[in-house]
Amino acid sequence: MQQKTFTATAGPVVTAISSMTGVIRAIVVPGLTQARVTVRTADDSGRAADAVAGAEIRQDGRLLSVVVPPVESGNTSFNNGSTVFQSFGTVHRGEEVVGMVIDGDFNVAGGTEFGQPRTGKAASEIDVLLELPEGSDLGVRTELAATISAGGALRNVDLKSGVGSVVLDRVVGELTAKTGTGSILVRDYAGTRATLKTGVGTIDVHVSNDASGDLSAMSGVGNVAVRGATHLRVSAKSSIGRVTR
Numbered sequence: 001m002q003q004k005t006f007t008a009t010a011g012p013v014v015t016a017i018s019s020m021t022g023v024i025r026a027i028v029v030p031g032l033t034q035a036r037v038t039v040r041t042a043d044d045s046g047r048a049a050d051a052v053a054g055a056e057i058r059q060d061g062r063l064l065s066v067v068v069p070p071v072e073s074g075n076t077s078f079n080n081g082s083t084v085f086q087s088f089g090t091v092h093r094g095e096e097v098v099g100m101v102i103d104g105d106f107n108v109a110g111g112t113e114f115g116q117p118r119t120g121k122a123a124s125e126i127d128v129l130l131e132l133p134e135g136s137d138l139g140v141r142t143e144l145a146a147t148i149s150a151g152g153a154l155r156n157v158d159l160k161s162g163v164g165s166v167v168l169d170r171v172v173g174e175l176t177a178k179t180g181t182g183s184i185l186v187r188d189y190a191g192t193r194a195t196l197k198t199g200v201g202t203i204d205v206h207v208s209n210d211a212s213g214d215l216s217a218m219s220g221v222g223n224v225a226v227r228g229a230t231h232l233r234v235s236a237k238s239s240i241g242r243v244t245r
Contacts, residue, residue, distance in 0.1 A: 001040060001041065001042055001043070001044065002040065002041050002043060002044060002045075002048070002049035002052045002053060003038060003039070003040040003041075003052065004038070004039045004040070004052055004053070004055050004057065005036065005037065005038050005039075006036070006037040006057040006059075006066075007034050007035070007036050007037075008034050008035040008036070008037075008059050008064050009034065009059065010033045010034050011033070011034075011062065011133065012062070012132070012133050012134065012135035012136045012137075012155075013035045013059075013062050013063070013064040013132065013133070013136050013137070014062050014063050014064065014136070014137040014139070014156075015035070015064045015065075015066070015130060015132070015136065015137065015138050015139060016063060016064070016065045016066070016139045016141075017065075017066045017128060017130070017138075017139065017140040017141070018065075018066070018067045018068065018140075018141045018142075019066075019067075019068040019126065019128055019140075019141075019142050019146060020068070020069075020070040020071065020142065020143050020144050020146075021070075021071065021125065021126065021142065021144045021145050021146050022068070022125045022126035022127060022128060022142075022146050023125055023126070023127045023128070023146065023147050023149075024128045024130075024140055024142070024146055024147070024148045024149070025127070025128070025129050025130065025148075025149050025150070025151075026130040026132055026138050026149070026150040026151070026154070027129070027130065027131050027132065027150070027151045027152060028132050028133070028134055028136065028150070028151065028152025028153055028154060029131050029132065029133070029152070030134060030152075032131060032132070032133045032134075033133060034133070035064055035130065035131065035132050035133060035136065036130075036131040037057050037064070037066055037128070037129070037130055037131075038127075038128070038129040038131075039052050039055045039057070039066065039068060039126065039127070039128050039129075040052060040126070040127050040129075041123075041124045041125065041126050041127065042124040043123060043124045046123055047071045047072050047123040048071055048123035048124050048125070048126055050071075050072070051068055051069050051070065051071045051072075051126060052068070052126060054068075054069045055067065055068045055069065066128060066130075068126060068128065070143075071123050071126070132152075132154075134152075134153065135155055136154060136155060137154065137155050137156040137157070137158075137173070138150060138154050138156075138157045138158070138159070139157075139158045139159070140158075140159045140160070140161070141160050142160070142161045142162060142164065143162050144162050144163065145161075145162065145163040145164050146161055146162075146163075146164045147164045147165050147166075147167075147182075148161060148164060148165070148166045148167070149166070149167040149168070150167070150168045150169060151169050152169055152170065153169070153170040153171070153172055154168070154170065154171055154172070154173075155171075155172055155173040156171075156173035156174045156175070157171050157173070157174075157175045157176070157177065158174075158175075158176045159176065159177045159178065159179075160176075160178045160179070161178070161179040161180070161182065162179070162180050162181075163179070163180055163181045163182060164179060164181075164182045165179070165182040165183045165184070165185075165201070166179060166182065166183070166184045166185070167185045167187075168185070168186045168187065169187050169188060170187065170188040170189075170190065171186065171188075171189055171190065171191045171194075172190045172191055172210070173191050173192060174191055174192055174193045174194070175189065175191050175193070175194040175195070175196070176194075176195045176196075177195075177196050177197075178195070178196075178197045178198070179197075179198050179199070179201065180198070180199045180200075181198070181199055181200045181201060182198060182200075182201045183198070183201040183202045183203070183204075183222070184196050184198055184201065184202075184203045184204070184205075185204050185205075186204070186205040186206065187206055188206055188208055189205050189206065189207050189208060189211055189215070190207075190208035190210040190211050191211055191212075191213075192211075192212055192213045193213045193214050193215075194213075194214070194215045194216065194217075195216045196215075196216065196217040196218070197216075197217075197218045197219075198218075198219050198220070198222060199219075199220045199221070200219075200220060200221045200222060201219060201221075201222045202219065202222040202223045202224070202225075202241070203217045203218075203219050203222065203223075203224045203225065203226075204225045204227075205217060205225070205226050205227070205229075206227045206228060207226065207227060207228040207229040207232060208228070209228075209231070211229070211231075211232060212231075212232065213232065213233070214232065214233045214234075214235075215229055215232050215233070215234045215235070215236075216234075216235045216236075217234075217235070217236045217237070218235075218236075218237045218238070219237075219238045219239070219241055220238075220239050220240070221238075221239065221240045221241060222238060222240075222241045223238065223241040223242045223243070223244070224236050224237065224238045224241060224242070224243045224244070225243075225244040225245075226244070226245050227244075227245075229245065
């Protein structure tokens with residue numbers, strides 16, 4: 001296992017997390033005075049371990065930032081003994097690699113045919129664990145696939161994920177949660193303004209009597225349920241799916 005840890009100075013923090021992929025978990029711990037951050041992967045070495053080792057964790061006043069670099073792409077080899085190594089991402093049809101153009105069947109322009117590609121061992125996922133004092137804020141940005149969850153009561157929450165689900169226990173301030181593909185569940189919303197949006201996925205939010213202000217919940221494809229929000233100004237929409245209020 002590769003792991004990196006950080007302990008913040010005393011008091012609630014405003015967290016800003018940036019990670020391409022993985023699992024991001026925040027836990028608000030009653031009585032905790034100093035935030036703790038753990039970035040880890042099950043791998044002892046390799047691409048995920050390198051990303052964990054390269055993670056940057058910094059604190060500037062109340063702002064606690066965590067930046068996890070992307071996991072580098074693996075090499076690709078072909079089973080006739082010829083090898084193409086690439087570490088910059090996916091090779092698409094028509095793109096050139098070391099002077100060769102590979103078509104959809106892995107044929108090199110000019111008639112030479114390669115066998116089926118073999119890829120290296122898949123990297124394990126990266127887990128970011130945040131243990132936070134009460135009154136803390138949570139901000140997360142992920143570019144690719146990541147699941148985000150939070151236990152306990154957070155103040156302000158601002159989340160954006162390319163692909164992945166969002167699960168929040170309780171929010172008492174402003175809430176923004178957006179994901180391209182994935183469900184959004186808020187078990188207890190007691191905040192002042194909320195914007196929830198997913199391209200593909202369900203939205204389910206349970207509103208407390210302590211909540212106030214505006215709440216917007218929109219899904220492109222998926223059901224939307226906003227429960228207990230008769231005292232709020234609510235906009236709930238789904239292009240393809242049921243809306244329950």
